[in-house]
Amino acid sequence: MGSFIGHVLPGIGFFIIGLWHLFNHVKLHFLQPNTYISPAWFPVKKRRYLELYFIMLGTSISISIELFIGPSKHHPFDVDGTIPSNHLRNFEHSLISMSFFVYATCAILLDKLGAKSQRGLTYIAGAIAFGQQLLMFHLHSSDHKGLEGQYHLLLQIVIVISLTTTLMGIGLPGSFLVSFVRSLSILFQGVWFVVMGFVLWIPRLIPKGCLLHNDDGHKMARCATEEALHRAKSLGNILYSWLLVLLTIFAVLFYVAVVEKYSKDVKYSSVANECEEIEIEESSDIESPKKNKLADLKIRLIDVESGFAPLDIEKWKMQEN
Template sequence: MGSLVGHVAPGVAIFLLGFWHLLNNIRLHYLHPNSYTSSPWFPTSKFRYAELCFIMVGTSISIAMELFIGPSRHQPFDPDGTIPSYHLHNFEHSSISLTFFVYAVLAILLDRTPNHPARDINLIKGLTQLIGAIAFAQQLFLFHLHSTDHMSVEGQYHLLLQFIIAVSLATTLMGIRYPKSFLISFVRSISITFQGIWLIVLGYMLWTPGLVPKGCFLNFEEGHQVVRCSSQEALDRAKALVNIEFSLFLVGITIFAVSFYLGLGRMYGLKIVEYSTVQENDEGEESDSDVESQKRSNKLLQDSKSLIHMGKASN
């Protein structure tokens, strides 16, 4: 990471992934409110593993950028084979990407388990959720013990990012125990979306000179630029601004998520009502047909009785 592109690119990918989960969880809940069950990933109609392949491709690019493309020598080691201190963060970021890559691979392997009586779909989903939780735990662990300076403005952004990751981790673990809870899946989807948004914001706010807080400046250190402040007062002010920024984005994404839920509810609700109306009309037409048939049968029966009575009278 360590740059605007290094934060914005993965941020966009995580945002798209979170939005995909949010869309599918809401749609699934509206279409099947009584039988809703959360899913750790969602297949597409054209290619079942599109989401998981997207994760694998994205994390592979991230690892390549961190370890081979980004470093000036196109490899992260010193001539003696040791890891220099200014490349430690590259290994931390690539370790996070590697864990999510492993998650995607294992999710595909679990889904392709041979279909036999002992195969439990809920168990497969639970194991996949557990691997996802391990990936979030790894992410939280490495950001919490990040080699980057925790006291800087960037450290404040990373601290707030840890809160979002913790929500993703907690809801993923809760989803194993409560797979039918839409609310848990809804919050998890929002937290993943928020992760992506916050990484994008972090990238622009820390590496765009015009957005650096007053009293702070970009300084080139250990191979990349970092935000430094001229005084403790300027640093405290910059951190306070980051906290306010986080609060505003939290309110904004809450409004967006609820509005998106209501909007999709209106769309899918109309479809359900139309479908129910068609069914009721069909049933009504069938009942009308049955009534007419019954009337015709009764009329034929009465006519036949009248003919029999007339035959007896003539005799």
């Protein structure tokens, strides 16, 4: 995770999951406002566990890169079997990925078992994953005073929101706003991870007065002076605030777009049903005069058979003419 790819790829994963949850929560709440219950994950028609398989695949790749592909010896241990100091952050990052892998695995097992408490237990597994993520970034072995530490501090704010809303989702299963905010926080995590990858590891985008420095085998953004560091942190805070404003606008527009789309579908289906009912009523109205005439004719024939005089029959014929 301590590289450009290590931030951008997880960021894309968080963004996809957050957007997927945001769309499905808005859709589900609009179609079922009175019986809405927020699920921890959303199944897909042809591949029920596609979302969870996606999480397991992404976290497996992340663990492999951190522990086996990234290190020069293709393993994170020293000659004597201990963990060297320059690989501590690799273990920290892999533990975050491992927690989300465990969450996805537990979600699949609980769904297959069909346990009554599967929703609550799945939410607890998700909360543990976010808690592990918060713990690792808060106690990160890298420099907390530098530019990367400032970006990690801002990331922790979003993780706290994801953790809090996940815990709230256990006791408030019918709260759409809790699910909405949680989805946005996951999406924002993805956006901020991608921003970190570009700003901290692309030399042309690193703030003025700072550059990439090789720190014990890991490249990190370092600033030459305290003034440059202060300026770089302030720019990060401004960028974070801009993204938060843009995310708010995006969330409202996205909600309106999804509601508008499915409201049209609901109106179309209701209009179609009304048209079918009208056609049935019209067809029944058209046939009703014929039925009435046949009924009148039968009554008259019965009256004739029951003893009408010939004169009465002639009068009846004249009246019909």
